[in-house]
Amino acid sequence: MKRCLCRFPCRWWPRHDVGPVPRFMAFILCCYCTVLVVMAIYGRTLPIRNMDDKNIKRSSSRDFSCHSHCNETQDQITTNTSVRNQNKVFIKTSKSNKQNGGNTRNNTNSQDLKNQLIDKNTSRTSQKNQSALVIKVYRSIKTNWTFNTTAAEEFRVRLEKECKTSEMFLTTQDSVKINESLQYEAERRSLLNITPEIHNRFPKELPYRKNSFKKCSIVANSGIIVGSKCGESIDSSDFVVRFNMADVHKFSEDTGSKTNFITCNPSILVNRYSGLVGRKAKKFREEMVASYHNATVFISAFTHRFCTKFAFRAQDALKSTDMDVVFSHPSHMTLAKTFWKRRGVKGLHLSSGLLLFTAILHFCQEVHLYAFWPFLEDPTGNPIQYHYFDPPTRVHKTSKFQGAYHNMPSELTWLIKLHNQGIIKLHVDPCA
Template identity: 35%
Template sequence: MKGVTGEESQRRGMRGQFFSFMIILLFLGSLLTTLMLYMLDKKNMKFRRHLPKMKIVPRSTNSCKNCGESIKKAVEISYKTWKKQEDNFRHFRFQLSSRCHGFDKAIITQTNTPLGSKLVYDGEKKRTLQVKPEIFNTFPKGDPFSNKTRSTCAVVGNGGILTNSKCGKMIDSAEFVIRCNLPPVSNGYEKHVGSKTNLVTVNPSILLDKYGSLMERRRPLMEKLYSYGDSMLLLPAFSYGVSTLVSLRAFYTVEDFQSPIRPVFLNPQYLESLALFWDSQGVKAVRLSTGIMMTSLALELCNNVHLYGFWPFSVHPHSFQDLTNHYYDDKPAKKNVHAMPTEFSLLLQLHTQGVLQLHLGDCEPDYY
């Protein structure tokens, strides 16, 4: 064997140094990559944790100091299994019914509002109306709820969160379904919001603005009401003076067209009691939203209350995608009237207490 020359030994030494250098570089590269991934993951976790505060814009012009916290809490509870807390439910129902008496007073009847009595408008405290025969005859004679407690109620709000939610079958499975302000329940919306309706509300402003105060053609309104079958049509006829005549015209229109839908009037005395009750719970607003009014009624009428479409924020709680104001349009709510984020926060609290179940996001696959 020949000996190793000095030049070859030098080359081998250089190769050894090169391989050692490469190993060090690989080690440092691996270490740097690990560090970068760690920092990136930490940054992403921090981003996800604070994303609600960055994205949330309330659907109300009222101050909303805790919107980010509300959506964060909502996302957290939406992944938890909800369980009814019977003691909490019974306690809250007792508080509500003992102060508001929804079963007996929510709807004006000939029993709770006799001929010759005086109606005091809840939205205009100085306005009154004496109940004369022509008005009295529009009131139902008996209890519209038949003094019967329902097993399940679905109160369906109109929030954009219902878009593509596939909640239709789940909503329609409820014994009693309440809808707000004449929302669409056909033409493809059935899959996401259902179609079953036992009670539907209508704000008189809809009759004034969309149906020309019913002073001209009335058929468009009747075509709209057809989709609600023989449900009750609930109108706040005696909240504001401007509401009374148009609500009475709606009543007579239904009568003239011999529609199966049944117009009834919200009792201003009940609405006044309801406003005082929720004020004691922290809702400070010019007027309660229709959604929380109907939720209150459902809590008295039903043993199990499910809410859908209640979401006052402009992004989805799970996907963070932008939402329209309603599932059928993007018309903004009236300014400085409702305290929507505050109402939602209280409903979220009732959900966590097991009093009612607030459904957020898409419905379960079993209901698709």
């Protein structure tokens, strides 16, 4: 048995008496096999092609979960695992209804909701069970809502203590220094070296302060808002937050059009705007300005490594406009997830709505939530779209409530609880 260059026996290695060409080809084959083995060991089958690869290095930390803002493809990858973990997820209604003396619709028994489990085998409940659950959730929401200033301030202090929103909500020049390493939220083995060029992309300090706004509205994308006539109420707010470049033109009567803060998923930049290459960057800039004017654009640039490239491209595309582009701080995302996990939110990742709510509550005295409804039907049993701007032909077979990526039942539980305590206002009924 002959030996190859690595001194291991190899039956295919040419004899010494053959010409140089066969030996050279065998050497190339040996190197190729070695590279494949190394890549398989480290779990990487393709090189990462990122404009900032030279600033990215590996650390010995464990991998961490990613936030939903970043990669829609990751949703599909983790679906099967998450469904198994959420087989027995249920709705827990607020115990504060009795403590606060507030009335809920028909005084729904919270134990009934607790027993509404997602089907153990398929992760889908029957249409009949789904409808019954929608009604019970709706009835658990307090009707005679009044704002509880004391309770809101106490909860706000608790959030700030554990999540440090005033320091780490956004990546700023105060929170990250030049030549420091920023750890990615979803890929904890990856670190981004903060060069002077990258550091200049961040605002000098957080542009918001505690209680900067009296009334804020956070508008999600559920189809329940269609026909609500809540546009005027939303636009009367001092600060309006929207998600994932939602359409505000065709539905302004229901959703309003005022936008101060809009999130942008990097996957949208890839899928809808081809990674902001060439003319697509111009199209992105024109559509953003036409829809949101001078709003602040919020992008999760430091969840996955690939997000950084497209987030920076978006910032460059909007540089000539009045729109500011800011980036979430990965440490704040981790702290927020830990905060809610300790309180029963056990999904793989926080939804965009809960993450932004965690931060906005610090900056706003009174927070109103619209279209935070994870079902595919309204309380009267009428079917609604997954997103209010989806075309009628787009039909979703499973609701956001039963989604695998987020634990919507436990998130909705807390929103109802906070609503019933007067800390936030959860709008599920039409405004007019």
